[in-house]
Amino acid sequence: MKMSREQKYRLIEEAGEEELALLKQQVKQSPWRQKYHIQPSTGLLNDPNGFAYYQGEYHLFYQWFPLGTDHGMKYWYHLKSADLSDWQDCGIGIAPGDPQDSHGAYSGSGLEHEGQLYLMYTGNTRDNNWIRHPYQCMAVMNADGQITKWDQPVIREVPSGYTDHFRDPKVWRAGEQFYCVIGAQRENGTGSIVVYRSPDLAQWEWAGELSTSLTAFGYMWECPDYFEIDGQGVLLFCPQGLQPESDKYRNIYQSGYVIGDRMNMNTLELQHGEFHELDYGFDFYAPQTTEGADGQRIIIGWMGLPDIEYPTDQQGWAHCLTLPRELHLRNGKLLQKPVPALADRRGSKASFSGRFTGRQQVPDFAGEAYELICTYTAEDEQDHVPNEQSAVTAGQASVFGVELRTGENEKTVIGYDAQTQKLTLDRSAAGKPFAESYGTTRSCVLDQPLRQLHIFVDVSSVEIFVNEGEAVFTSRIFPSRGSQGIVFFAENGAVHLQAEKWDYL
Numbered sequence: 001m002k003m004s005r006e007q008k009y010r011l012i013e014e015a016g017e018e019e020l021a022l023l024k025q026q027v028k029q030s031p032w033r034q035k036y037h038i039q040p041s042t043g044l045l046n047d048p049n050g051f052a053y054y055q056g057e058y059h060l061f062y063q064w065f066p067l068g069t070d071h072g073m074k075y076w077y078h079l080k081s082a083d084l085s086d087w088q089d090c091g092i093g094i095a096p097g098d099p100q101d102s103h104g105a106y107s108g109s110g111l112e113h114e115g116q117l118y119l120m121y122t123g124n125t126r127d128n129n130w131i132r133h134p135y136q137c138m139a140v141m142n143a144d145g146q147i148t149k150w151d152q153p154v155i156r157e158v159p160s161g162y163t164d165h166f167r168d169p170k171v172w173r174a175g176e177q178f179y180c181v182i183g184a185q186r187e188n189g190t191g192s193i194v195v196y197r198s199p200d201l202a203q204w205e206w207a208g209e210l211s212t213s214l215t216a217f218g219y220m221w222e223c224p225d226y227f228e229i230d231g232q233g234v235l236l237f238c239p240q241g242l243q244p245e246s247d248k249y250r251n252i253y254q255s256g257y258v259i260g261d262r263m264n265m266n267t268l269e270l271q272h273g274e275f276h277e278l279d280y281g282f283d284f285y286a287p288q289t290t291e292g293a294d295g296q297r298i299i300i301g302w303m304g305l306p307d308i309e310y311p312t313d314q315q316g317w318a319h320c321l322t323l324p325r326e327l328h329l330r331n332g333k334l335l336q337k338p339v340p341a342l343a344d345r346r347g348s349k350a351s352f353s354g355r356f357t358g359r360q361q362v363p364d365f366a367g368e369a370y371e372l373i374c375t376y377t378a379e380d381e382q383d384h385v386p387n388e389q390s391a392v393t394a395g396q397a398s399v400f401g402v403e404l405r406t407g408e409n410e411k412t413v414i415g416y417d418a419q420t421q422k423l424t425l426d427r428s429a430a431g432k433p434f435a436e437s438y439g440t441t442r443s444c445v446l447d448q449p450l451r452q453l454h455i456f457v458d459v460s461s462v463e464i465f466v467n468e469g470e471a472v473f474t475s476r477i478f479p480s481r482g483s484q485g486i487v488f489f490a491e492n493g494a495v496h497l498q499a500e501k502w503d504y505l
């Protein structure tokens with residue numbers, strides 16, 4: 001969709017009732033509305049914002065442009081949940097349009113302080129010459145859920161040495177101090193992160209640039225996030241401008257992390273290892289984390305990317321959020337696991353367990369919104385019984401996996417090559433094609449042989465958790481309604497497959 005500047009920078013009140021009704025009507029007719037993912041009622045959703053556990057509930061906001069599927073005037077839309085599975089709609093959280101956020105309430109984060117939830121965000125403004133002036137702003141939510149914006153920014157100036165690409169504050173507390181990281185572009189055209197500190201969330205003082213070893217790694221780093229797990233420092237960010245390198249960096253922009261020692265809050269140094277992508281799928285960006293009720297670290301991402309046209313753009317809505325995932329650290333990498341409360345959504349169940357060879361549909365395995373767990377084990381060569389201890393090797397089956405949303409001419413294929421230990425998601429025949437210039441397959445070589453695929457399928461998406469979160473593939477797909485088959489396959493041999501599937505409402 002291509003809207004004019006005037007059309008994009010309108011507030012919701014500026015749209016007539018007729019226009020909104022038309023948009024809603026259009027959305028209603030879309031065959032790709034999700035059943036259990038967070039999606040916008042109309043218009044465009046992007047980054048998760050302000051994710052926080054506050055007074056016994058998880059609060060979550062997302063970037064929202066209500067009036068079309070272009071990136072226009074951004075609001076924060078608000079939801080809350082007791083369990084991270086069942087979300088209650090709370091309406092608009094932050095509306096833009098004041099001098100400090102005249103052209104959008106851009107991304108930011110939330111933190112509880114003195115009984116209130118502080119929401120720090122970037123106020124996007126443009127002057128008469130369309131020059132951008134970003135401000136870092138604050139809004140505060142009280143225990144009754146009322147949100148009040150402060151009319152003065154808490155950080156007014158872009159520090160010298162940086163461009164107007166300066167946004168997405170993520171706040172945290174360390175001892176008596178508050179800190180925030182902000183995504184920034186240096187004047188030399190490289191991406192970076194800067195740090196501010198504050199005693200009270202109101203007065204912010206420049207601390208300096210975060211020192212990493214990635215000094216020239218893309219032209220802008222969006223949506224930084226810093227937290228600690230098991231005594232290690234984890235920095236998430238979204239570098240823009242990386243070139244693809246074999247299976248890596250295949251999407252238009254990347255989202256990943258580095259792990260190292262804790263950030264040194266005096267020198268702002270972060271000693272870290274290599275950059276890893278968070279997700280190997282086609283559609284994952286701008287994630288945000290929070291600490292959960294039990295101290296666990298939870299991440300939610302935007303299941304979409306900027307600057308890509310999606311098939312629902314013509315249907316009045318675009319994008320959804322990923323399912324919430326718990327982060328764990330293992331061998332210097334992050335593992336992602338779907339949060340346990342998702343299991344409360346499980347409806348009727350189908351299961352299969354047995355020796356599997358060839359390519360076949362198993363009775364009762366079909367659908368468009370479900371959870372599917374496939375566990376693969378080798379079988380004993382003598383008597384063909386499953387050997388729970390061992391993974392399938394190339395000698396037993398060369399390639400195996402599962403096809404989802406299969407129909408007459410459609411399928412989304414997850415295939416594992418036991419020889420190379422490479423898992424591939426192929427959406428070349430998934431349904432309505434889009435973003436094909438970025439390729440139609442995504443692959444990753446697993447650290448361990450494939451033992452488990454834990455898959456969440458919704459009407460227009462798939463999230464695949466591999467080997468208990470060692471790798472995740474998150475992607476939109478746009479199949480026909482009728483394509484609801486599930487096909488298991490094992491080529492050149494046999495695997496022992498245990499499959500369990502639950503319908504989702």
Ligand code: FRU
Nearest residue numbers: 047063074106107167222286
């Ligand atoms: C990332 C991003 C952020 C910005 C927001 C605007 O997708 O570009 O950097 O704050 O989206 O909607």
